[in-house]
Amino acid sequence: MQVSDIRESERLTSLDSYDILDTPPEEAFDRITRLARHIFDVPMSTISLIDGHRQWFKSRQGFDACETSRDSALCNFTIRETAPLIIPDALADPRFRDHPAVVGDPHVRFYAGAQLRAPGGHAIGTLCAFDAQPRDVSAAEVAMLQDLAGIVLSELELRALVMQDSLTGALSRRALRDEATRGITLAVRHGHSFSVIMFDLDHFKAINDNNGHDIGDRVLAACVKACQNLLRKADAIGRVGGEEFAIVLPHTNRADAQLVAEKVREAIAGVTVMGADGPLRVSASLGIATLERTASDIDELLRRADAAMYEAKQTGRNRCIAWRTPEVAADLMRRVFKAGHITFNAGHSTIDCTVRGLSEMGASIDVFSTTDIPERFKLSIPVDHLSRACHVLGKREKHLDVVFD
Incomplete structure (x- = not known):
């Protein structure tokens, strides 16, 4: 090396x-x-x-x-x-x-x-x-x-020490991860269920562009407040991106998490904020993931909930979709943060990537763009001496899930 x-x-x-x-x-x-x-x-x-x-x-x-x-x-x-x-x-x-x-x-x-x-x-x-x-x-x-x-x-x-998002009152991303990790540890120890919901406000960029960021900030705060009003004390909501939020649900199985997600969707749809040209109505797309053997940490749960949320957006928005295990089942994927290279075209084309998840069977990869990446390529991670041929299992925006051949 x-x-x-x-x-x-x-x-x-x-x-x-x-x-x-x-x-x-x-x-x-x-x-x-x-x-x-x-x-x-x-x-x-x-x-x-x-x-x-x-x-x-x-x-x-x-x-x-x-x-x-x-x-x-x-x-x-x-x-x-x-x-x-x-x-x-x-x-x-x-x-x-x-x-x-x-x-x-x-x-x-x-x-x-x-x-x-x-x-x-x-x-x-x-x-x-x-x-x-x-x-x-x-x-x-x-x-x-x-x-x-x-x-x-x-x-x-x-x-790193801040626990709360100052704009919305939701937990900071780090605080949410800490809260979720504690909840997952207890769930695994005592055999309890545990679920995560991720949601993203639909067409939020247009709200900011047409009404200004001050109005957009009011929309975010109002949506978080609507969620907090229906969640239990044991639940937690955190801001993980610009208009992207995650909710952790201890003692909640997949079916109950889907019911909660639908209530969250309805609550957000009921939010009204005065915009530049009158009342603004908003909606959200939601993804759900539940603790299981192949998803036993917060990073994998968030990754799955995010993938389900992306599917909700792709299929019409303003809806809830639960993660479904792909036909090629993944084994336990651990969270990593490693530099990698995607190589194809007989070794003549190379694209840098960041490997965010890794298992014996495959990897979860972030790239700048998926546009020119073929369905099959070689993934190398120099620090691990790893070089494996693989094929794409799932593709969304700037992310790839791959299975090793």
Whole structure:
């Protein structure tokens, strides 16, 4: 095994410990990118986190995309450096003048990036400022960027201690996971049932686009309140994404969880919030998963509930669907967070991926796009010395479930 593979595996483990990827925007981080943009007098600034296959933005100013592929990220170079990466003019720098972010959108000329270095020394991402015009930078400005990067890390550490989502009053994602893990431990020990519901508000982007984010925030809070009013004291609801929520249901089997999900769907459908042009009505798509031998931890339950929720969206929205075991049954899949590579076309085509679940029979994989990935390919995980031919069992948006041949 190469030293670089070990270091990358350790870096991903450090990133995973913050449980930050794909969480909603937070003002504490947006404040930092606004300040970085002001200090450097540039139109764009981001807080970028780099996983196995992409850079994902916890905060972004002047930049529309919420994520990009890792190989098109200047920040992917920054995390390999020991000092901030400063590029006064990318077109004049032979290292970067042909880079996709330079020759294409957002046409970067000036770039300044400071590493987000976790306590163990691993760079999990960057705080960067960039512009479509070249410019010089002073040592004082670089020092301020490093200080701001340190503040980002402090915010990440503080966020790990936060138990409640400030906007909706739901549990934070980390708090929900902790609550669910405790519930699952008790369920396994005493032979109780345990279920999870995931739901996503339908067409929420259109609500934000047509009415503004303030109204969208009111919709989220109202929907959570409607759910809390019908749940038991032992149940818990948490915010796991922008408009995505999960409910944990101790002592609840599949049939009863489906009844609860239908009540949640009806409660959300009954929410009314005044919008820009009058009352807004909302709906949700829900997925249900239940504790069993092949799904005995919160990550696998959430993955299954998410897959069922995606099916609910694909089949018309505003409905509840329970996870159904595929024809090729999976064995016990453990949660992992590893860098991997998908190879096909006789080895001529390679795509980076992040492996999120792994078993003897298959894997659960995140990719930047499933568009060009064939039904059969080879999956390799360098840190595990694993290289297996496999075929796609399920595909949704940016995720693949595969079975090894």
